[in-house]
Amino acid sequence: MIIIAIFYTKSLSLFYLFTALGIFALLLVFNKFKINKLIFYILPGTAMWYCMLQSGVHATISGILLAFAIPFDKEGSNLSEKLQHFLHKPVAFLILPVFALANTGIALSSGWQHTLFNNNSIGIIAGLFFGKPAGILLCCFAAIQFKICQLPFDMRWSHLSAVAVLAGLGFTMSIFIANLAFEDAGLIQDSKIAILTASLLAGLAGFFLLKRISTELNGNRLK
Numbered sequence: 421m422i423i424i425a426i427f428y429t430k431s432l433s434l435f436y437l438f439t440a441l442g443i444f445a446l447l448l449v450f451n452k453f454k455i456n457k458l459i460f461y462i463l464p465g466t467a468m469w470y471c472m473l474q475s476g477v478h479a480t481i482s483g484i485l486l487a488f489a490i491p492f493d494k495e496g497s498n499l500s501e502k503l504q505h506f507l508h509k510p511v512a513f514l515i516l517p518v519f520a521l522a523n524t525g526i527a528l529s530s531g532w533q534h535t536l537f538n539n540n541s542i543g544i545i546a547g548l549f550f551g552k553p554a555g556i557l558l559c560c561f562a563a564i565q566f567k568i569c570q571l572p573f574d575m576r577w578s579h580l581s582a583v584a585v586l587a588g589l590g591f592t593m594s595i596f597i598a599n600l601a602f603e604d605a606g607l608i609q610d611s612k613i614a615i616l617t618a619s620l621l622a623g624l625a626g627f628f629l630l631k632r633i634s635t636e637l638n639g640n641r642l643k
Contacts, residue, residue: 425481428600436475440482443468447489454491456499461490478600516592523595526612540607541614548594548618549625553584560584582629588622590615 443464450460465486473479492500535541560580563569571580598611 421481421484424597424600425477428597429477431476433475436471437477440468440471440475440477440485443471444485444489447486451489451491454493456491458490458499458503461486461499465489519592520595523592523599524612526609526616528613532613535610535613536617538610541610541617544594544598544611544614545618545621548588548590548615549585549621552587552590553581556584556587557581576633578633579630582626582633585622585629586626588626589619590622591619594619 447461447464447468465482468486469479469482472482487500490500490503492498536545557580564571571577594615595612598608598615602608602611
C-alpha cells in the first residue's frame with residue numbers, strides 16, 4: 421500500500437493530504453487517551469477517507485491508517501478485535517467476491533496463451549512466483565538473525581518456505597495494482613492472465629511442498 425501511495429499518485433493536493441494526516445493524528449490522540457467508542461473513529465475516519473481521496477493519494481491508504489488508530493488492548497476492551505470479527509463475514513463473503521468479479525473481467529481471445537511469454541507477463545509471473553517468496557524468506561531471516569523474533573515452536577524453515585511460496589497467490593491486490601499501473605486495455609488483460617497463471621503455479625507448488633513436508637514429518641514420527 422505504501423508503494424501504491426508513492427508510485428501511483430498522479431496528482432497531489434498538499435492541503436487535503438495534510439488535512440487527512442491531521443485527522444489521523446487526532447485519531448492517534450483518541451487512541452492514546454483510550455477512547456473506546458467506535459463512533460469517535462468511524463466519523464473522523466470517513467472524513468480522512470474523503471480528504472485522502474481528494475489529495476490524489478489512493479483512498480485505500482486511509483483504511484490502513486484508520487486500522488492503526490483503532491485501539492487494540494490485550495488486557496481490556498479490544499475495540500479493534502471486535503470490529504474485525506464484525507467485518508469478517510461481510511468482507512469475506514460479499515466485499516471481496518464483488519471486488520474480484522468487478523476487477524477480473526478477463527476475455528480470452530484466440531492466442532491468449534502466447535501473451536504469457538511477453539516481457540510484461542514474464543515479469544509478473546517471476547515477481548509473484550519467485551520474488552514474493554524470496555522477499556518473505558529474506559525478511560524473516562533478517563528478523564530472526566537480529567533477534568526481532570523467532571520461529572514458533574516446532575516450526576521449520578521448510579514450513580516457512582512452503583507458506584512463502586503460497587504468498588504468490590497474488591489475486592486481488594495484484595489485479596488492483598495492474599489496473600492502476602496500466603491504461604492500455606490489452607496490457608491490463610495480459611497482466612490479469614499472468615497474475616492468474618502465477619497464482620495457479622504458486623498454489624500448486626505450495627500445496628505439494630506442504631504435503632511433502634507433512635508426509636516426511638509423519639514418517640519420522642512413526643520411526
